[in-house]
Amino acid sequence: MEIYQLLPKTNCKKCGKSTCMAFAVALLSWEVAVEDCPPLKDVEFKNNYEKLLEMVAPVEGSTETGLIVHEDKCFGCGNCVVACPVNVANDPHGAGIGRAPTNDKLILRVEDGIVRAFNIQECRRFGENRILCNLCIITCPTEAIEFV
Amino acid sequence: MVNCLNKNYYVCTGCALLCDDIEVEVSGDHITKIKTVCRKGFSRIGGCIEPMPCTSDGKSVDITTAIKDAASILMNADNPLIFGLGNSTSGAQKQAIELAKRIGAVIDDSSSFCQGPIIEAILHEKIHTCTLDDVRNRADVIVYWGADPSNSHPRHLSMHSYFPRGEERQHGWEDDRTAIAIDVRRSHTAKICGNRFYQIPLHTDAFLIEALIDALSGKVPKVPFEYDIKKILELANVLKKAQFGVIFAGLGVVYSIGDMGTMTRLMDKLNEVSNFHLIPMMGHYNMRGFNQNLFEATGYFNRVKFEKRENGFDVKHGVDYSIMEVLNTKKTDAALIIGSDPMSCLPRSTAEYLSEIPLVSIGPCENFTSRVAKVTIPSALSGVECGGSAVRMDGVKVTFEPMIKTARLSDEEILKRIMEAI
Amino acid sequence: MELGKFLTAPEYGFVIVTYRDIFQSAALEKSRFGEEYRKLSAVIKMDSGDIKKLGVVEGDTVVVKNACGKVVVRVEESGYDVPHQGVAYMPNSPWSNSLVSADTGGTGVPKYKMIKVMVSNARGEAITGMM
Structure with a gap:
């Protein structure tokens, strides 16, 4: 408004x-x-x-939900990709079962050894019914993901 | 949107998980993007900045000369050693075994000083095992014991063992799975396991195993170090209630317990009261392949010597033929090292002997060992520049195609040509 | 401070456990001889109390030695929540392997995760180079 x-x-x-x-x-x-x-x-x-x-304007390096990936800390393990409930719902037979994405609807995906954010408007921390989902944070071994 | 059916997936040879869902974008001979690959795999596929030169006696030579000189070193040796092959295809490994027979060599790999004891127990069917696909589809209790896959096998938890939905695990890890870490330090993997992390003092794994066996047998467990016994009882209880349990055994527990006797007894006990499996956390992408290929050829999985006889050879096996012992006793008088860097991964005082003997080093990249070698032969980076097959850490065979073209020969082709030159 | 230069730095006994670090593994794939691999390999992770005891701060170098060899490496705080005085961690590398005994006690397996060493303040000595 x-x-x-x-x-x-x-x-x-x-x-x-x-x-x-x-x-x-x-x-x-x-x-x-x-x-x-x-x-x-x-x-x-x-x-x-x-x-x-x-x-x-987003915080430097962050997406509009305030999601920041600290690339220098990321292992590219994909824990966040598979743990993200939106990814699971949008790609049950790819990310949902731990495998490569089968479509473009994912929020998080790993490229060149580092996780990257896409389609961020789909994140559960965004939009009218937003909730403080933190599953990508708690499943990260290195605190590479942060919301600001 | 990309149609998944049209996607071409490759296999990453960065570790023994052999992730088979890697997408690669290529421009000419260059890889420009790699999708779904972890940091470790990305680095492996990207290759090195110091490629192996083709040399003999310190001079640049053509490949034919290098192969001829390599053959002559091996032919003239009384006690040659062939070592490495964990980063080679099964085809190359079989070729190396044939070469070892031909020249009467000791053949060994790095399982000799890491996961050997577990592989032995598994190949002799003393320990119940399963595949990573079973784990993804069925496992509800997962134990990382002396292992930190987050660093060594980065996609282990996300692709197989904890986070994915599986056939019988549809509700996600929070409801469906319990992940447990047992370690001497809070590793990155232990961190993810939260309050299911059991920290024990150095080299006390065997005591914890005994205590767990007692607890699973209804006895009061005890350990000779300060520990909350309630935690052991609680752990035993989680293991006991597992529908499908799996232990991922890392070098931490293997080095600590030495032989697998105690672990075998724990597995037996667990399978009396519940349903448990064990998978070794193999490092190099095809270490298990080497062990299985040698096992098929000789009945032994590493530390083998083919001793020449008038009609053929005798197969000898044991610690006397381990790389550590043949170098420590200085019995080896020439060595062929394939895709490995013993100068870097063995104790320095043992490895230094390698610089005193004629050495042939084959591999895609220059390394500490190749720098003291008499002959160095560049080979294709397997999984990236050449295809083949390999055995995943859980024993599943995986075949793969090259991602890009190269003029370099594969390990297998080089070994074949050395054999022909002998 | 000036006087300290002429005294031998006190040595303390430690057990080193080796471990894998993904950044170091990634650097290894790229170049074994590069600065990045050296920087990520020639490291010892210690308990904060031990670091204080040695009279160093994070980033300083220490001498780590035993009968098998001697290396100078950089000190880092482990950051582990449980104190671990007397136990230190090094990534598996030629630096840690300089300290591993050739003696396997007849098993053929070196004690990679149980390396007994003495550690002292290196007083600015540079990190050991490998080749």
């Missing part, structure tokens, strides 16, 4: 969304970026534009 207040509220559709509210929701789930709203770049919205950038 705070985000919506800062938008032009003109429903100009230049961003490709039908309303500014729709744009705000898309912004929240990182589907679009602040830059995708052309009117915001006008001088009159300069302050709003900067505020919005600040609001949606």
Whole structure:
């Protein structure tokens, strides 16, 4: 809602969304970026534009749920990949049974020996019904995953 | 979205888990991305920055000359040693066994100073074992004993032993499985086991085994060190209630108990009161393959000497033919080292003798041993540059294809050519 | 401090247990002769009380020796929650193997996880190089 207040509220559709509210929701789930709203770049919205950038800017290196992978600590063991309930639900015959992902719907997957985050809007710590899930943290041997 | 049926999976030869679900993106002769691989496997597949040179007497030579010189070193030796092969395919191992027969060599591998006793017990069917797939599908009580797979076999817990859903373990690890660590320190694996970590003093594993046997027999357990007996009773109780239990035995417990007699008695007791299996935490990707291939050829799994006779050879076996003893007693007068670095992994005072004898070193990368070798022969990195088959830590045979092409010969081809030159 | 230079650093007895470290294993695959492998191998992990007793701080070097050999390695705090005075940990490497006895007591298996050593402050001496 705070985000919506800062938008032009003109429903100009230049961003490709039908309303500014729709744009705000898309912004929240990182589907679009602040830059995708052309009117915001006008001088009159300069302050709003900067505020919005600040609001949606993640902590350095973190995703929008605040998930940070400390790559230097990660073993690439994949414990988090297999323990993540969303991964299990989205890929029961891949990640769910400890094997390579069979689709693109995973939140966490291991590449080049290190875990990486994708589709973070699917994380249970995100969205309206968010819960403080910590299964990827407690299954990590090295505290390589952190939420900030 | 990628169709999983169209995916081409490779096998990682970074450790004896032989993970067979590795995806690789290749551009020309280069691997650009490796998916589902752990840090250790990534590093192995990436290869080294100091490839093995092709040399003889310190000079660069072509492969044919190197092979000819290697053959002549081995032919002229009275007591040659063939060592290594844990990082070679089964094909190369069988070829090395044939070569050992031909030249009357001692043949041994690193199981000689690590997992040997367990493999012996398993190959002689003294200990009940199972596969990692059984573990994933059925195990409810998992014991990591003197083992830290998080560091040595990184995907062990996520792919097989703790976190995956299995046929009879559909509810996830929190409800379906109990993971236990027994160790002298809180390893990364022990950390994951939380309050099911049993820390014991150095070299007291045998006492804990005796105490567990007592507890499982309904007696009051005792140990000669300060320990909460209630914890031992509690542990025994968890083991007893297991529907499908498995012990992963690492070097910590193997070195501590020496021979497997005590562990065999614990396994017998566990199988009286519940259902337990044991899997050795083999290190190199095909160490178990070497043990099984030699076992099939000779009835012994390591420490073998083929002693030449007028008609063929006698097979001798025992500690006298272990790499440690043949080097300590300086009986070896030439050695062929394949995919291994004894100068780095043996006690230095034992290994130094290798620099006094003519040595042939075959492998993909330069190492401490190759630097003192008379002949060095570069070989393809198996699993990456050449295919073949290997035996996983649990005894399952795995075949694999190369990920990229190379001009380098495989260990098997090199050994075959050395044999032909003899 | 100045006077200390002329005194022999006191030695204390330890038992070393070797272990595997994934970062060191990964460095090994890349280069056995590289700085990274040396940095991750020439390490001894000790109890914080023992580190104090030796008069060193984390990152300092210590001399580790016995009848089989001598190496200078870097000290790290183990971080284990249970104190382990007198027991130290080293990753399995040519550095730890310099200290392992050739004598296997007739078993053919060296005592890789039971290495008895004396440890003292190396007073700035550099880490031992391997080849």
